[in-house]
Amino acid sequence: MKCGVVVFPGSNCDHDAYHVLKHVLAQDTTFLWHQDDSLQGCDLIVLPGGFSYGDYLRAGAMAALSPVMAAVQRHAEAGGLVLGICNGFQVLLEAGLLPGAMRRNASLRFQCKDVHLKVERTDLPFTNKLRAGQVLRMPIAHAEGNYEDAPEKLDALEAAGQVVFRYCTAEGEVTPEANPNGAARNIAGICNAQGNVLGLMPHPERCSEEILGNTDGLALFASAVGVLEAVR
Amino acid sequence: MTALQEEAVHATPEILKRHKMTAEEYDRLRQILGRDPSWTELGITSALWSEHCSYKSSKIYLKEFPTEGPHVVQGPGENAGIVDVGHGWVAAFKMESHNHPSFIEPYQGSMTGVGGILRDIFTMGARPIACMDSLRFGEIDAPRMRFLIDGVVRGIGDYGNCVGIPTVGGETGFHRCYNKNILVNAFALGIARHDEIFRARASGVGNPVLYAGSRTGRDGIHGATMASDAFDAESERQRPTVQVGDPFTEKVLLEACLEAMRTGAIVAIQDMGAAGLTSSTFEMAGRGGTGLRLVLDRVPLREAGLTPYEMMLSESQERMVLVAKKGREEELEKVFRRWGLEVADIGQITDTGRAVLEWQGSVVADIPIQPLTEEAPVYRRPVAEPADLAKRWEAPEVPQPADLRGTLEKLLATPDFASKAWIWNQYDHTVRTNTVQGPGGDAAVLLLKATPAGLAMTSDVNPVYCYLDPWRGGAQAVAEAVRNLACTGAEPVGLTDCLNFGNPENPEVSWQFREAIRGMSEACRVLGVPVISGNVSFYNETEGESIYPTPTVGMVGVISTVTHAPAAFFQNQGDRVILLGRDRSEFGGAAYLRLLHGIEQGRPPVVDLDAEARLAKLLRGLVARHLLRAAHDLSDGGFLLSLAELCLGRGLGATVEVALEGADLFSETQSRALVACAPAAVDQVLRAAEEAGVPAAEIGEAGGDELVVRAGSDLLRAPVADLHAVWSTALPKALRL
Secondary structure: OEEEEEEOOOEOOHHHHHHHHHHHOOOEEEEEEOOOOOOOOOOEEEEOOEOHHHHOOOOOOOHHHOHHHHHHHHHHHOOOEEEEEOHHHHHHHHOOOOOOEEEOOOOOOOEEEEEEEEEOOOOOOOOOOOOOOOEEEEEEEEOOOEEEOOHHHHHHHHHOOOEEEEEEOOOOOOOHHHOOOOOHHHEEEEEOOOOOEEEEOOOHHHOOEHHHOEOOOHHHHHHHHHHHHHHO | OHHHHHHEOOOOHHHHHHOOOOHHHHHHHHHHHOOOOEHHHHHHHHHHOOHHHHOOOOHHHHOOOOOOOOOEEEOEOEOOEEEEEEOOEEEEEEEEEOHHHHHHOHHHHHHHHHHHHHHHHHOOOOEEEEEEEEEEEOOOOOOOHHHHHHHHHHHHHHHHHHHOOOEEEEEEEEOHHHOOOOEEEEEEEEEEEHHHOOOOOOOOOOOEEEEEEOOEOOOOOOHHHHOOOOEOHHHHHHHHHOOOOOHHHHHHHHHHHHHHHOOOOEEEEEEOOOOHHHHHHHHHHHHHOOEEEEEHHHOOEOOOOOOHHHHHHOOOOOEEEEEEOOOOHHHHHHHHHHOOOOEEEEEEEEOOOEEEEEEOOEEEEEEEHHHHHOOOOOOOOOOOOOOOHHHHOOOOOOOOOOOHHHHHHHHHOOOOOOOOHHHHOOOOOOOOOOEEEOOOOOOEEEEOOOOOOEEEEEEEOOHHHHHHOHHHHHHHHHHHHHHHHHOOOOEEEEEEEEEEOOOOOOHHHHHHHHHHHHHHHHHHHHHOOOEEEEEEEOOOEEOOEEOOOEEEEEEEEEEOOHHHOOEOOOOOOOOEEEEEOOOOOOOOOOHHHHHHHOOOOOOOOOOOHHHHHHHHHHHHHHHHOOOEEEEEEOOOOHHHHHHHHHHHOOOOOEEEEEOOOHHHHHOOOOOOEEEEEOHHHHHHHHHHHHHHOOOEEEEEEEOOOEEEEEEOOEEEEEEHHHHHHHHHHHHHHHOOO
16 A cells, blocks of 8 residues: 655645655655656655646646646546645646635635634545544635536536545534635535545645544544555 | 956046945055956956945944854855754754835835745755745835835745745734834745855966856845935935845755765855845955956846846846856756756866956956955945934823723724734745744744754844943843843743844934944843844835834754754643832833823833843743743733733733832833743642742733733733734724735
8 A cells, every 4th residue: 555645846845745645654656757657656646735836827727738637537436545635636636536616715815824614524535534524623724716617517517426534624614704705605525426535725744643633634634544554 | 458448438427426436435446456446346346345235334333243163164255154953953043134126116125025034044054944934114104105014015925935934923013113114024044964064265367257047137236235325305216226036946956065065065055135147246255365267158147138237236136146066067056956946167277366257258357356355345335323312311291091901902002013924924934844933922933853852943133222221222132132042941041133224325224223233232241142144234224214222133043952942822721920120110112102192202221131031041941940821021002911911922911019109010121931830730830930030920811812911000901812913903994905
């Protein structure tokens, strides 16, 4: 079982994701270079946060065309696990591995703060260690997290159970006030129809250690690692 | 030499004025060259001898700083200072101003301020792990001020966020003295293994000089000389001297440089900051005592047609110069190209001690390097104590507060005391997963991963104190920084500074500068903190009016066991609250008088450095024994503001009773702190305080949702939620957002 963290030019949470997988969860972990078209046998692929290609053009747009993304696409189609965090989520949207698009935050400002997330799926490879309806606290740090899609597509997304996390209050209520960026229907994270590709704007890797005052994010990585270890 | 002679400048007073050179300086240049300079030579010299690059008015005073200590690995004189922080790690840090560009164009000005300071760190071989910013704005209603605040904050955010360096704190102040000259001071901290340090010292005759990063354009030409001039109505027209930042290129440059350094093929490396290619190449060769030959036709250009003069003075951003080991250029080129960056071989190191610049087959400059870099003019400017000093020091009348809660709420609603979350929520402060204590506390606390230790950093200065008494103000800034670090349990290992002053040709400004340096130096000596890097920003003056002296202090400390660091806010119901230090009634320059009564008068509080040392040692000892759950020093606004801040962070109240009364609740006596501990730890804390010779009083407990203060015959009672509402909305309201 091996984990791979993709490095695009401008990725800046690559070390953080690597740190959690390698040092907190003690997994065999490697960096994958954007120009390589091989995933070096990795089972879990993380597309980290950051500003790939400076977010020039559109967040994630250029990274989505990297050689490594063709390999990620094949991996996803074969049922392999892919986690996109923040910019990684944006890349997944641009690559068409997840539906929808990102707009600038409604405030038109970068926002870095803790938010609360309501867990809507606990049967996914990334969420099986979470409880249904559980409220997680997690930091966000982005300027383009305002998730959007056509109303009928959002309906379909919800109907298919692909909304995994929604912004909510500390008590778990999904309200407009709890929405930090204007995302449609308070959507913070979604998965593909098969559930093996997950993208979310908040940063689970930034809340995976006791010393940082919050370990709510660790379950996402631990869930995936658990699934892969069980398979093996 | 014929080309040089043909091109020789017969400098008129206008030409010299444009280059901000005096007739004496020009003569000195002619003596060094033994002839009239070429245009390129004149431009190069004007940049190297600008106040910004040469420190010609400050050098004689900067020598007074203590710069040595057991932890110092690299003191002043390099791109950043370096200290040993244990476990095989070193920390590189520096602070730098970007005041003038930020006033002209706030977004690009602050962006490139952050970019420049980050390059200063990674050029030393250290990976930047955190930034702070010390910002001084004018009154919010002053012309352009909302635009400036918004632009500066967006610029800092957009740059640091993209590069992925957390902005973990800083300070933001407002005063009318900055209405026409804001201050943007950026402070960056990086870490490296002990054996990974790089320096900017050229050596090895025949070694190639490589250029890496962005191409050179016409932006920022004369930035260094602009930064060495006062403002006037024409300053708006200087926009083309402001550089444009590209944080994406910075990020890949950072990764490429750190990777290139690991090849072992780099001899020396330096970023192109102020005065671009000129200062980077001349400083590297000057430090190494070598010469160099540059072929300017090989400098990568953004557009055709740049003259040698423009190439040498451009301040295009995100560029580095490195000296490679001969024969290993390709290894380095491979690394930079892998990161999508351009590399060019632009010359080589020679043993002539001269910089010879060629362009289109001719020599366009041929200058001896060390006379220019090491023998730059040095001035002892006339100094004069302000004529009205005695009046400034007259003890102010102190009106008593009519109503304590109302007074506290009024202060919390001022931009000075209001929550700065609107600012720091726009900065990524959690990336790199080291942030244990982010913005909003006394000092930021960062992990030093894979060790039990942590790093703490803070930036401090009180410009009103410095205006009233620059000696005390300078000493106080150092003392407060030490105290802020001590509140996290950190032992200071080094200091960096950003000395923002007015026009040094004004004798009062030179006096302020001298006194502030002396105050800082004395505090550094007594408190055992070496100065390891820094920056001087003079000419912060508009239409003849100088800013208040603002010697910003940045300080870094080490916490031996980071898990023991207390929070900056009350955390636990029932924790006991203890006030450390002696109270006096001191209102010179106090925020209470300034913000509520418009009075800026009196000598600032006494800085008792021995008392400060005792308090800091006590705090560090208590943290080391893991006795404290929260700690916060007393500074601007005195006891009551400090107590309120301890409540506001997490919304947990407190009930206390103190011997202070009335206005004295806002007295700014130094060397005090509030701490909270478990009830079972109270005796140990009080005993340790007694042994340390620090007065201590148990005054009450944390908990509940109200702040209740019994102060003699006064009673303050306020729901924390109400105070929070005032405090957290004041800044966005004032900015009309």
